[in-house]
Amino acid sequence: TQLLEQSPQFLSIQEGENLTVYCNSSSVFSSLQWYRQEPGEGPVLLVTVVTGGEVKKLKRLTFQFGDARKDSSLHITAAQTGDTGLYLCARYNFNKFYFGSGTKLNVKP
Amino acid sequence: EAGVAQSPRYKIIEKRQSVAFWCNPISGHATLYWYQQILGQGPKLLIQFQNNGVVDDSQLPKDRFSAERLKGVDSTLKIQPAKLEDSAVYLCASSLGPPHPGLAGGPRETQYFGPGTRLLVL
Numbered sequence: 001t002q003l004l005e006q007s008p009q010f011l012s013i014q015e016g017e018n019l020t021v022y023c024n025s026s027s028v029f030s031s032l033q034w035y036r037q038e039p040g041e042g043p044v045l046l047v048t049v050v051t052g053g054e055v056k057k058l059k060r061l062t063f064q065f066g067d068a069r070k071d072s073s074l075h076i077t078a079a080q081t082g083d084t085g086l087y088l089c090a091r092y093n094f095n096k097f098y099f100g101s102g103t104k105l106n107v108k109p
Numbered sequence: 110e111a112g113v114a115q116s117p118r119y120k121i122i123e124k125r126q127s128v129a130f131w132c133n134p135i136s137g138h139a140t141l142y143w144y145q146q147i148l149g150q151g152p153k154l155l156i157q158f159q160n161n162g163v164v165d166d167s168q169l170p171k172d173r174f175s176a177e178r179l180k181g182v183d184s185t186l187k188i189q190p191a192k193l194e195d196s197a198v199y200l201c202a203s204s205l206g207p208p209h210p211g212l213a214g215g216p217r218e219t220q221y222f223g224p225g226t227r228l229l230v231l
Contacts, residue, residue, distance in 0.1 A: 041224050042200050043200075045220065088152075090151070095207075095208075096157075097154055099152045100151050101150050
């Protein structure tokens with residue numbers, strides 16, 4: 001199965017708080033992508049992680065790929081209202097991209 | 110640089126009617142994807158083109174869905190006849206080239222998505 005499970009499904013926090021969202025699979029994947037999708041728009045690629053244990057930072061966003069390459073996390077420090085959106089993880093297997101169902105984040109002012 | 114263009118942005122039809130969506134990828138992008146995103150779910154790949162050839166259409170419901178990219182640039186996706194469960198956002202994406210098996214995440218493989226067409230079937 002290519003199933004990617006994302007948690008939590010929904011997250012509502014105040015501006016300035018920290019948060020972590022997760023992407024898990026029962027099988028190993030060679031690489032993983034994280035996207036953000038704003039309402040009424042298509043997803044935008046944030047990062048691709050390829051090496052087990054890899055950590056990548058994008059301003060206030062920190063992405064981690066699990067050592068066993070079965071899970072990944074996205075941590076946002078001091079969330080801002082502009083971080084509001086749907087966060088999707090995706091894997092590439094057998095010539096296809098498979099997306100998780102996403103975490104819907106709402107950052108309140 | 111202009112992004113991926115899609116039209117229409119919204120469409121409401123009755124079941125059993127036909128509908129077509131249009132996508133204009135970023136200039137020079139050889140690979141084009143159509144995805145279906147049902148409310149509350151992530152995008153699901155329907156079909157992938159490399160220039161004007163089909164690379165993968167294994168998840169395209171071929172009894173009612175069809176897609177073409179005749180000149181290797183613009184693409185159309187058609188549904189005929191539509192069912193209630195086809196209500197979704199239809200996303201088009203393009204990239205310079207197809208992903209490598211290991212997906213290193215290089216610029217050539219990066220997918221750029223259009224804003225989508227929201228379809229409601231009544």
